[in-house]
Amino acid sequence: MNTKAVVASESAPAGGFFCEVPSDPCAIVMFGASGDLARRKLLPALYDLSFHACLGPRFRLLGFARTEMTDNDFTQKAGEFLPTGNQAGAQDSKKSEFLKCLRYFSGNYDDPEAFRRLAQRLEELDSEGQLGGNRLFYLATPPEVYSHVIEQLKKAGLNKPKSEKSWARIIIEKPFGHDLESAKELNKKVLEAFDESQVYRIDHYLGKETVQNMLVFRFGNGIFEPLWNRNYIDSVQITAAEELGVERRAAFYESAGALRDMIQSHVLQLTSLTAMEAPATFDATAVRNEKIKVLQSIRPFTKESVWKDVIRGQYGPGQVGGKPVPGYRQEPGVKPDSATDTFVALKLHVDNWRWSGVPFYLRTGKRLAQPLTEVAIQFKSAPHMVFRGESNETNSLVLNIQPNEGISLSFGAKSPGAQMRIQPVTMDFKYKDAFGGGSRPAYATLINDCIRGDATLFDRADSVEAAWTLVDPILEAWKNASPPPFPNYPAGSDGPRAVEDLAAIDGRHWRPL
Numbered sequence: 001m002n003t004k005a006v007v008a009s010e011s012a013p014a015g016g017f018f019c020e021v022p023s024d025p026c027a028i029v030m031f032g033a034s035g036d037l038a039r040r041k042l043l044p045a046l047y048d049l050s051f052h053a054c055l056g057p058r059f060r061l062l063g064f065a066r067t068e069m070t071d072n073d074f075t076q077k078a079g080e081f082l083p084t085g086n087q088a089g090a091q092d093s094k095k096s097e098f099l100k101c102l103r104y105f106s107g108n109y110d111d112p113e114a115f116r117r118l119a120q121r122l123e124e125l126d127s128e129g130q131l132g133g134n135r136l137f138y139l140a141t142p143p144e145v146y147s148h149v150i151e152q153l154k155k156a157g158l159n160k161p162k163s164e165k166s167w168a169r170i171i172i173e174k175p176f177g178h179d180l181e182s183a184k185e186l187n188k189k190v191l192e193a194f195d196e197s198q199v200y201r202i203d204h205y206l207g208k209e210t211v212q213n214m215l216v217f218r219f220g221n222g223i224f225e226p227l228w229n230r231n232y233i234d235s236v237q238i239t240a241a242e243e244l245g246v247e248r249r250a251a252f253y254e255s256a257g258a259l260r261d262m263i264q265s266h267v268l269q270l271t272s273l274t275a276m277e278a279p280a281t282f283d284a285t286a287v288r289n290e291k292i293k294v295l296q297s298i299r300p301f302t303k304e305s306v307w308k309d310v311i312r313g314q315y316g317p318g319q320v321g322g323k324p325v326p327g328y329r330q331e332p333g334v335k336p337d338s339a340t341d342t343f344v345a346l347k348l349h350v351d352n353w354r355w356s357g358v359p360f361y362l363r364t365g366k367r368l369a370q371p372l373t374e375v376a377i378q379f380k381s382a383p384h385m386v387f388r389g390e391s392n393e394t395n396s397l398v399l400n401i402q403p404n405e406g407i408s409l410s411f412g413a414k415s416p417g418a419q420m421r422i423q424p425v426t427m428d429f430k431y432k433d434a435f436g437g438g439s440r441p442a443y444a445t446l447i448n449d450c451i452r453g454d455a456t457l458f459d460r461a462d463s464v465e466a467a468w469t470l471v472d473p474i475l476e477a478w479k480n481a482s483p484p485p486f487p488n489y490p491a492g493s494d495g496p497r498a499v500e501d502l503a504a505i506d507g508r509h510w511r512p513l
């Protein structure tokens with residue numbers, strides 16, 4: 001979100017943004033460097049930063065993992081995950097410049113000796129690359145090893161900045177804990193080693209351009225904010241639907257499920273950005289103070305309301321994109337009688353002055369009819385209909401987060417002809433048309449912000465715990481109930497049938513996927 005440092009450049013490839021000033025020199029230690037996240041998201045994001053001159057030559061990436069590998073092996077493998085062919089950024093000279101900054105370190109995450117050697121290695125990289133002692137530790141390992149790494153960093157003295165002029169920061173991937181208690185324990189562990197100002201809990205949704213634009217849309221314009229409250233808004237629907245299944249992540253997903261994986265993090269982030277008050281200033285403290293107030297205003301689930309207001313689901317076999325796909329229980333690594341949720345829909349009440357009486361309907365799921373992430377604001381109808389025989393056309397404003405990034409306002413217009421007929425029409429803004437194709441990868445934005453010391457788009461200890469506080473009673477109720485009747489929706493559908501009732505009972509409908 002560091003707007004000053006980033007300028008659009010005419011020489012940039014479509015959608016590209018170059019940094020006016022490169023970030024501080026630094027060493028990035030990537031724990032879990034041989035993992036899926038590192039390969040698919042982090043390496044391309046770092047390359048994007050290097051390509052766009054946000055990371056200067058005075059940067060080193062030290063991949064840390066258990067696998068034995070040489071610097072060369074790692075560099076070669078990393079090269080395979082960078083853009084190729086006609087993709088933006090596929091430029092050989094830039095790639096080799098970036099790859100020259102990569103190093104590898106193999107060690108166990110709980111081995112003090114490995115971390116002692118790591119400290120030495122960082123000293124060497126510091127002098128070799130003139131990195132000024134700045135260090136960013138990125139926890140991209142399975143969550144079970146987070147506390148080991150944090151403990152070893154502390155023991156090796158790597159938790160503190162090397163000098164008064166340098167910094168040491170840590171990025172921690174989601175999931176941050178698997179319930180409230182474990183999140184609290186992890187926060188405790190982290191804060192025993194690091195100061196909160198050094199800690200960057202990442203949720204990649206906050207790095208998406210369209211998610212950041214929610215702040216600009218709401219607080220950078222005068223036109224919508226006066227309507228953004230219970231006087232004009234009937235309800236809010238937030239959807240994060242995926243077409244993909246569990247892919248090769250069954251080991252993780254079996255113990256997570258959609259509620260932990262998506263609602264506790266991404267979907268509640270979207271809820272906070274939709275419902276928050278305007279921050280006094282645009283900085284990490286002010287923005288995060290306003291976001292947490294939303295979580296604290298959400299009416300807690302009770303044993304009774306969980307069964308009324310939360311629906312869970314799991315996909316069975318079905319068709320996606322015209323092709324047959326297996327059910328969740330048939331996916332490799334999934335138990336044949338798994339009770340893991342791959343879909344959740346729920347109704348929330350934000351009990352404050354702005355939102356009293358406005359229901360928020362949230363849903364997320366895997367293997368749904370199509371990928372779609374959006375925030376839809378449904379406005380109240382006109383108070384009195386003067387056009388006889390015509391139904392009241394409803395107005396909605398839809399923030400399309402992905403895949404067709406944009407904003408769409410729908411209202412009723414007179415259809416041409418002798419009669420006074422009303423037809424729904426839309427006014428559309430599309431990112432693609434306004435700004436050209438492509439946008440900065442979410443991870444690139446967030447890593448760049450962290451290197452620049454801007455925590456606005458990261459989670460704080462209290463907000464992670466507030467999100468778990470909301471989700472915990474649901475997990476608890478599910479744990480104590482008999483196994484759900486899974487599977488209860490076919491892959492490629494809109495989710496379980498019972499979901500429609502959640503809105504229908506209030507006389508509303510879900511938007512079609």
Ligand code: BG6
Nearest residue numbers: 174204242244261262266373402
């Ligand atoms: C991750 C979840 O955090 O977000 C995944 O663990 C999910 O299960 C992914 O697929 C969705 O992210 P995006 O950016 O593809 O919407």
